[in-house]
Amino acid sequence: MKLTVNGRPAEVDVPGGTSLVEVLREHLHLRGTKIGCGTGRCGACTVRLGDRTVASCLLPVALAEGEEITTVEGLAAPDGPPHPVQAAMIACHGVQCGACTPGMVVTLATYLDAEPAPDADGVRHALTGNLCRCTGYHTIVDAAMTAAQEGHP
Ligand code: FES
Ligand code: FES
Incomplete structure (x- = not known):
């Protein structure tokens, strides 16, 4: 899978059905995104896909290909002030x-x-x-x- 996460390209070798939150946390080591319920009910795993938010525990990573994924780590510039x-x-x-x-x-x-x-x-x-x-x-x-x-x- 070829992804764009926080403005940077990322490549992961996982089945397309892997949840986006698992890819973010376990493969890209972006642990800011949390897992609460794992079933789309709590919002802890919310990330931005383009200009909308999604529950990343429910989203197969294949559906995030070609989209701009923004996690909490990507809201502010790396060396700048917080968002x-x-x-x-x-x-x-x-x-x-x-x-x-x-x-x-x-x-x-x-x-x-x-x-x-x-x-x-x-x-x-x-x-x-x-x-x-x-x-x-x-x-x-x-x-x-x-x-x-x-x-x-
Ligand atoms: S972990 Fe609760 S909505 Fe995704
Ligand atoms: S669940 Fe503890 S601060 Fe919101």
Whole structure:
């Protein structure tokens, strides 16, 4: 399989039915993407495919060929500051155990690209596929609003 991950070409020798999250974590060593449920219900494994988000535990890697795959590691420049959503998650205490955080960040960054001036209800709606058992969501919504107000690129 020939892939493009975080702007770089990557090649992996796996069956096409291998889940994208397994390829990312076990073959490309991009462990930022988490596995929670493994069945498409928690959002921990969310990555960006082009300009949309997908549950990478459900996606056969063959369907990601030819697409621009972006993981949480690829949202910010390697030597630059964190992505505004990452910075806001820290500032607003949107992270507790962190298991949901990479998926939350990818979802919010993608959402704010499409909706740079959201309201809180819109953010909550955008997060319906991302579960968090720790925070109660308020701080995560605050982080999204903060990132938006501070000029999400
Ligand atoms: S691990 Fe993919 S949705 Fe839960
Ligand atoms: S911070 Fe623990 S699941 Fe969200």
